[in-house]
Amino acid sequence: MIRIKICCISSVTEAQTAITSGADAIGLVGRMPSGQGVISDEIICAIARSVPPPVATFLLTSETSSGGIISHHKRVNTNTIQIVDALKLGSYRDVRDKLPNVKIVQVIHVLGEKSIEEALKISEKVDLLLLDSGNPNLAVKELGGTGRTHNWAISRKIVEQSGVPVFLAGGLNAANIREAIDIVQPFGVDVCSGVRTDGKLDERKLEAFFKALP
Numbered sequence: 001m002i003r004i005k006i007c008c009i010s011s012v013t014e015a016q017t018a019i020t021s022g023a024d025a026i027g028l029v030g031r032m033p034s035g036q037g038v039i040s041d042e043i044i045c046a047i048a049r050s051v052p053p054p055v056a057t058f059l060l061t062s063e064t065s066s067g068g069i070i071s072h073h074k075r076v077n078t079n080t081i082q083i084v085d086a087l088k089l090g091s092y093r094d095v096r097d098k099l100p101n102v103k104i105v106q107v108i109h110v111l112g113e114k115s116i117e118e119a120l121k122i123s124e125k126v127d128l129l130l131l132d133s134g135n136p137n138l139a140v141k142e143l144g145g146t147g148r149t150h151n152w153a154i155s156r157k158i159v160e161q162s163g164v165p166v167f168l169a170g171g172l173n174a175a176n177i178r179e180a181i182d183i184v185q186p187f188g189v190d191v192c193s194g195v196r197t198d199g200k201l202d203e204r205k206l207e208a209f210f211k212a213l214p
Helices: 012-021 041-050 066-076 092-098 114-123 152-161 177-184 203-212
Strands: 003-006 025-029 056-061 080-083 103-109 128-132 166-168 188-191
Touching: 012 025, 012 041, 012 203, 025 041, 041 056, 041 066, 056 066, 066 080, 066 092, 092 103, 103 114, 114 128, 114 152, 128 152, 152 166, 152 177, 166 177, 177 188, 177 203
Parallel strands: 003 025, 003 188, 025 056, 056 080, 080 103, 103 128, 128 166, 166 188
Antiparallel strands: none
16 A cells, blocks of 8 residues: 655644544654745654654654754654755764664655656665655755646656655645556655645545545
8 A cells, every 4th residue: 555644744633634534654844945834843743742653753854964864853753854955964874873763764856867866876875765846956945845746757767766665745636646656656655735725734635635546
């Protein structure tokens, strides 16, 4: 069965709604340069503490150093770290050594064929890849929550060659999720704006999303 991650969770109540609907994982968004769903570390910690196993709690961090990522995680204590920007200082090994029981997910923003090489190189160092539609090259970085799809044919190539499981994100909703899964064949999918109305988790959209899954 494909894994389902509901991202941009903003409260314990939203987490409970997502989990009751069938989510295998929730995403908790830390400080970002842009995008939706940002909440404080205190709220992230409270939500993560409320989530029962085996549901995964993903901390979305924009930190770009291993030290910064480790410090951010220690403030919130999720069971998974989702690194949304490129790691520029330190190494994944630093993170793994300090947080041996925490899964490491690296986001790859699919901008073209060059993203394939980037993804495959990083896949050797992390537990999961997540393919999204942001653009870290802009003056104000887009690191997720754009509501846009990207070239799924490129994502399919990454899935076929990756040595680790791959989540697909970016503009997914009830209307396109079946096609996205058919094309990409990911391990899991990640949805934020596609199950929200005016920034709030929408139970009807959430139900429609789960019903649309193949």
